[in-house]
Amino acid sequence: MLFVIEDTINGILMGSIYGLAALGLTLIFGVLKVINFAHGSLLMVGMYVAYWAVALTGLHPYVALLIVVPVMFLFGYLLQDIIIKPIFKAEKDVREPITVIIVTTGLWYILDNLSLLVFGPQYRNLQDNPLRGKMLEFGDMMISVPKLWGFCAAVACTAAIHIFLQKTRMGRAVRATSLDRDAASLQGINQYKIYNIAFGIGTAVAGVAGVALVPFYNVFPSVGVLFDIKCFIIVVLGGLGSIGGALLGGMIVGVIESVGPQFMAATWTEAIVYGLFLVFLFLKPSGLFGVKYDW
Amino acid sequence: MSPSLARKLPLVLAAIVALALPLVLRSPTYLHILILLYLYAYLTTSWNLVGGFAGVLPLGHATFVGIGAYTSTILSLQYGISPWIGMLVGAVLASIVGVIIGLPTFKMRGAYFALATIAFAEGIRVMTENIDTLGPFQINGPRGLQIPPLTTGFASFMFATKEPYYYIILAMLAGVLALTWFISRSKLGYYLVAGGEEPEAAQALGVNVARAKLIAMAMSSFLTAFAGTFWAQFTLYIHPKSVMSLDISFEIAFIALIGGRGSIAGPVLGALLLRPVGDFSRIYFGDTVPGLHLIIFGVVLILVMFFQPRGLQEPLTRIYTRVVDRLAGVREAA
Numbered sequence: 358m359l360f361v362i363e364d365t366i367n368g369i370l371m372g373s374i375y376g377l378a379a380l381g382l383t384l385i386f387g388v389l390k391v392i393n394f395a396h397g398s399l400l401m402v403g404m405y406v407a408y409w410a411v412a413l414t415g416l417h418p419y420v421a422l423l424i425v426v427p428v429m430f431l432f433g434y435l436l437q438d439i440i441i442k443p444i445f446k447a448e449k450d451v452r453e454p455i456t457v458i459i460v461t462t463g464l465w466y467i468l469d470n471l472s473l474l475v476f477g478p479q480y481r482n483l484q485d486n487p488l489r490g491k492m493l494e495f496g497d498m499m500i501s502v503p504k505l506w507g508f509c510a511a512v513a514c515t516a517a518i519h520i521f522l523q524k525t526r527m528g529r530a531v532r533a534t535s536l537d538r539d540a541a542s543l544q545g546i547n548q549y550k551i552y553n554i555a556f557g558i559g560t561a562v563a564g565v566a567g568v569a570l571v572p573f574y575n576v577f578p579s580v581g582v583l584f585d586i587k588c589f590i591i592v593v594l595g596g597l598g599s600i601g602g603a604l605l606g607g608m609i610v611g612v613i614e615s616v617g618p619q620f621m622a623a624t625w626t627e628a629i630v631y632g633l634f635l636v637f638l639f640l641k642p643s644g645l646f647g648v649k650y651d652w
Numbered sequence: 653m654s655p656s657l658a659r660k661l662p663l664v665l666a667a668i669v670a671l672a673l674p675l676v677l678r679s680p681t682y683l684h685i686l687i688l689l690y691l692y693a694y695l696t697t698s699w700n701l702v703g704g705f706a707g708v709l710p711l712g713h714a715t716f717v718g719i720g721a722y723t724s725t726i727l728s729l730q731y732g733i734s735p736w737i738g739m740l741v742g743a744v745l746a747s748i749v750g751v752i753i754g755l756p757t758f759k760m761r762g763a764y765f766a767l768a769t770i771a772f773a774e775g776i777r778v779m780t781e782n783i784d785t786l787g788p789f790q791i792n793g794p795r796g797l798q799i800p801p802l803t804t805g806f807a808s809f810m811f812a813t814k815e816p817y818y819y820i821i822l823a824m825l826a827g828v829l830a831l832t833w834f835i836s837r838s839k840l841g842y843y844l845v846a847g848g849e850e851p852e853a854a855q856a857l858g859v860n861v862a863r864a865k866l867i868a869m870a871m872s873s874f875l876t877a878f879a880g881t882f883w884a885q886f887t888l889y890i891h892p893k894s895v896m897s898l899d900i901s902f903e904i905a906f907i908a909l910i911g912g913r914g915s916i917a918g919p920v921l922g923a924l925l926l927r928p929v930g931d932f933s934r935i936y937f938g939d940t941v942p943g944l945h946l947i948i949f950g951v952v953l954i955l956v957m958f959f960q961p962r963g964l965q966e967p968l969t970r971i972y973t974r975v976v977d978r979l980a981g982v983r984e985a986a
Contacts, residue, residue: 391763392763392766392767440954443958444957444958447961448961455709455763456957456961458709458763458766459709459909459953459957460953460954460957462902462906462950462953463949463950463951463953463954463957464950464954465950466946466947466949466950466953467946467947467950467951467954469943469946470942470943470944470946470947470950471947473942473943474941474942474943474944474947478942578943586770586771586774589767589770589771590771593764593767622782624778624781624782625782627778628775628778628779628782631771631772631774631775631778632775634771635768635771635772635775638756638760638764638767638768638771639756642760642764
């Protein structure tokens with residue numbers, strides 16, 4: 358029984374990091390109405406930035422946030438501004454522009470293989486960082502410290518984005534654009550700037566997830582693919598566009614992945630996650646917290 | 653010479669060149685590259701029935717490749733049934749699965765449909781990797797199935813040289829192109845295009861959009877499974893990652909989108925452009941610049957979406973007709 362509790366806790370912690378990775382995806386979808394297939398690659402870029410920031414300067418892994426967040430925000434902002442915006446403009450009157458989805462798929466291939474080109478295929482990890490393999494012990498239970506910090510980061514990010522969207526002027530503009538981009542434009546909101554900012558924030562959050570992962574996870578060019586499909590599943594579970602839903606969806610997936618192996622072969626848990634995803638897609642495509650009309 | 657005849661003549665020439673090519677080209681490497689090129693042109697043309705004409709974006713067609721490959725291989729390994737019969741059984745099975753997938757997913761919009769097809773395909777791949785025996789059938793999980801090359805010949809769908817494979821896939825490609833041409837001029841083709849562009853308007857005119865899409869899906873998965881059997885007999889070794897991977901589904905979609913989805917020439921043009929780029933950059937830069945061909949794919953995809961969102965077939969057909977007309981001495985119709 359203790360195992361199950363321990364696994365559940367670790368599942369929730371790891372799942373919240375999945376949720377953190379998916380948070381950016383759901384934010385970008387909420388505003389642009391585009392599923393960003395390159396999101397896993399953005400996470401991969403974030404992990405590399407974090408890795409090099411720590412490996413080259415010897416900083417504490419979490420201090421790297423100060424470098425990663427601005428770099429990733431700028432990266433996402435420019436990516437949207439230079440590559441995605443022109444295509445968006447060409448398909449102005451389509452609500453869910455499919456060409457933009459295709460372009461993000463192209464970006465995914467480019468980013469993953471560029472990093473293979475530049476950094477090579479080897480797995481990298483931060484060998485002697487203070488958090489590696491660190492555990493908290495509660496009686497017989499062991500809880501991973503870097504995952505616990507990842508959980509804190511996920512909750513903090515979710516709260517911060519929620520406050521940003523609800524309480525600030527800019528957040529209100531983002532929500533208005535998300536509801537109706539044309540009406541928002543008529544109110545004097547520059548919708549393309551909002552897209553850039555939403556994409557920038559989404560990418561920066563992927564960067565935070567990268568920082569949370571780097572102390573205990575390997576960095577390699579195709580690491581994003583591992584998270585990509587997981588992120589899609591999480592945002593559909595939680596409801597595409599729902600900020601809190603991403604965190605909850607992530608935890609659900611995390612718990613299945615970590616408790617499941619107690620009862621079946623570990624590889625089967627993946628099939629269960631896909632099955633759950635499909636069930637949700639058919640029965641309640643708007644997810645746990647999604648809005649009905651977004652379907 | 654009438655303009656329509658002049659425009660068809662080069663196609664006939666291309667067909668003759670394709671038929672005669674193995675007589676001139678003796679290198680197995682080049683034949684291998686050509687066979688895979690035709691195979692992808694075939695796969696993409698089959699995909700195009702759903703992804704092109706019906707206007708949705710399925711990203712899980714590798715499932716049907718896998719079903720075709722596994723069905724014929726299991727039947728021939730364990731029951732000694734000729735792969736040609738297994739091919740048909742696999743195709744029927746694939747179209748049943750296609751309809752099962754299509755029934756709930758066709759109700760979904762753009763991105764949701766793409767995600768659902770990915771989830772289906774990946775779910776089926778993961779299950780295949782986890783199952784060793786399914787009832788009486790030996791699947792072998794992640795180890796896959798090896799086909800021992802014992803008897804070569806037409807009945808066993810196994811050949812010592814590449815030429816027979818070349819002609820088989822060429823015939824399959826010609827067949828699927830003819831079928832697409834026929835469908836695009838049939839009632840079903842118009843229903844599909846109408847339902848893909850304006851589902852509500854088409855429905856208001858009495859078109860049963862859902863039914864048309866399901867028929868297209870059944871045909872598409874049926875044809876895709878054929879390619880799976882061909883793949884298995886060509887490589888003689890299949891495992892879930894080789895015949896059911898997401899990469900196959902994405903490459904098919906890439907070729908269609910770059911070539912031009914919803915057109916007959918698009919998939920063939922896309923395969924003609926992309927496959928050689930991929931193969932040759934792998935041959936020449938594979939060890940120095942790994943993944944270069946995928947970067948090129950990505951860049952080409954973005955550029956095409958940028959400048960020719962309907963794919964490269966549009967400008968290329970325009971140039972083609974102009975050149976042919978000029979050569980044939982036809983004045984542009986006023």
